[in-house]
Amino acid sequence: MLIHQTVEEIRQTVKKARSQGLTIGFVPTMGYFHEGHLVLMREAKRLCDFVIVSIFVNPMQFGPQEDFARYPRDLERDLDLAGKAQVDAVFSPTTEEMYPAGFSTAVEVEGITESLCGHSRPGHFKGVATVVTMLFNIVSPDKAFFGQKDAQQALVIKRMVRDLQMPLEIVVVPTVREDDGLAMSSRNIFLNPAERKASLCLKKSMETAGQMVAGGEFEVSKILSAVREIITNEPLALIDYVEILSLPDLKPVANLSGPVLLAMAVRFGKTRLIDNTVLCPGGVSYVFNDVKI
Numbered sequence: 527m528l529i530h531q532t533v534e535e536i537r538q539t540v541k542k543a544r545s546q547g548l549t550i551g552f553v554p555t556m557g558y559f560h561e562g563h564l565v566l567m568r569e570a571k572r573l574c575d576f577v578i579v580s581i582f583v584n585p586m587q588f589g590p591q592e593d594f595a596r597y598p599r600d601l602e603r604d605l606d607l608a609g610k611a612q613v614d615a616v617f618s619p620t621t622e623e624m625y626p627a628g629f630s631t632a633v634e635v636e637g638i639t640e641s642l643c644g645h646s647r648p649g650h651f652k653g654v655a656t657v658v659t660m661l662f663n664i665v666s667p668d669k670a671f672f673g674q675k676d677a678q679q680a681l682v683i684k685r686m687v688r689d690l691q692m693p694l695e696i697v698v699v700p701t702v703r704e705d706d707g708l709a710m711s712s713r714n715i716f717l718n719p720a721e722r723k724a725s726l727c728l729k730k731s732m733e734t735a736g737q738m739v740a741g742g743e744f745e746v747s748k749i750l751s752a753v754r755e756i757i758t759n760e761p762l763a764l765i766d767y768v769e770i771l772s773l774p775d776l777k778p779v780a781n782l783s784g785p786v787l788l789a790m791a792v793r794f795g796k797t798r799l800i801d802n803t804v805l806c807p808g809g810v811s812y813v814f815n816d817v818k819i
Contacts, residue, residue: 528615529605533664536578536617540665543614548575552667554658557581557618558598558712559607562702566671567611569699578665579608581618586625586632587653593796598712617665624660633659635686641776642678642789643800646766654679655686662687667694674814675701675709677787677802681774681814698814701801703729709801721794724762728792731756731768732803735788739805744782746770749805757792766791766798773804773812785812 530536543550551574553566570577581604588594601618608616632652638644639651662670672680680698687696702710707729708722717725731753738749750770757763768790772779779786782805789802804812 527605527609527613530615530617531619532623533619536615536664539615540578543576549669550574550665550667551577552661552665552670553577553579553613554661554670554672555579555581556583556597556712557604558600558715559604560702560710560712560714562673562675562710564607564611565702566673566699567608567613569697570669570671571612573697574667574669576614577612578615578617578667579613580661580665581616582624582657582661584624584653584657585621586656587650589647589649592647593713596716598715617661624657632656633686633690635682635689638678638682638685638774638776641771642767642769643791644678646791651679651682655682658683659686659690662692662694669695669697671697671699673701674698675711675801677789677814678776681776684774684814696815709799711799713797713799716797717794721762721797724760725792725794725799727757727760727763728790728799728801731790732788732801735805736803739782739807744807746780746782746786749788753788753790757790762794764793766793768792770805782807 551570633655634652635655644651684696735749770786770788773785785806791800
């Protein structure tokens with residue numbers, strides 16, 4: 527497995543792979559890998575000839591009071607796991623390599639970023655869109671892989687790729703969960719035992735919403751009320767947001783007439799967790815990879 531820290535090195539590796547007629551799969555990450563990351567890597571290996579993973583904790587997507595300094599990092603462990611996943615190359619740049627002195631450009635996707643995490647974390651998606659655009663320009667992949675746990679991010683990236691006519695495909699992989707249902711996240715390590723147990727209210731609330739829709743309840747206010755009640759009944763949970771929005775535009779809806787996104791961000795102590803599920807009336811399925819943005 528090749529390990530590169532500079533833009534020039536990874537570009538030379540991509541150029542060589544291209545000269546051999548290989549397709550490039552790309553998994554952008556902030557590191558501290560868990561099974562969710564590894565599933566993305568394995569899916570990239572399944573669909574592409576040459577897989578590149580980036581490891582970069584992007585300061586541009588963290589607000590002043592957020593956990594950039596606290597975000598978990600373990601490059602040696604990540605490289606070991608990437609090697610075991612048969613990744614071909616890792617790009618692990620420094621902040622200075624990505625944002626040299628005088629850097630003053632940003633990419634911003636409007637509309638779809640105004641709700642959910644875009645509302646509660648101003649500037650977050652501008653940082654995401656900017657760094658992902660840079661990484662796409664550096665790696666020039668055929669396919670890039672994202673997890674559905676970050677559903678809004680996946681939709682934002684799909685919209686950005688469409689609008690800027692970037693020549694690649696975005697592949698969204700279903701959320702990977704722990705055995706008890708908690709969505710895998712690098713931030714889960716910050717939960718103490720009581721908070722970890724309390725966090726299961728997220729999965730319980732989404733299951734309840736799914737059961738309500740399956741039973742014929744399509745009124746959004748009633749579904750949201752039930753979801754919020756389950757979470758607020760957990761003393762250690764503090765809701766940042768719980769919303770039901772249209773797909774793929776993420777607009778408010780009053781009733782379910784098609785698939786919608788139930789998304790939530792909830793704090794347990796100092797740890798903010800996000801999760802989501804798609805609610806589909808009438809048993810209609812919704813696949814992020816098939817959606818037309």
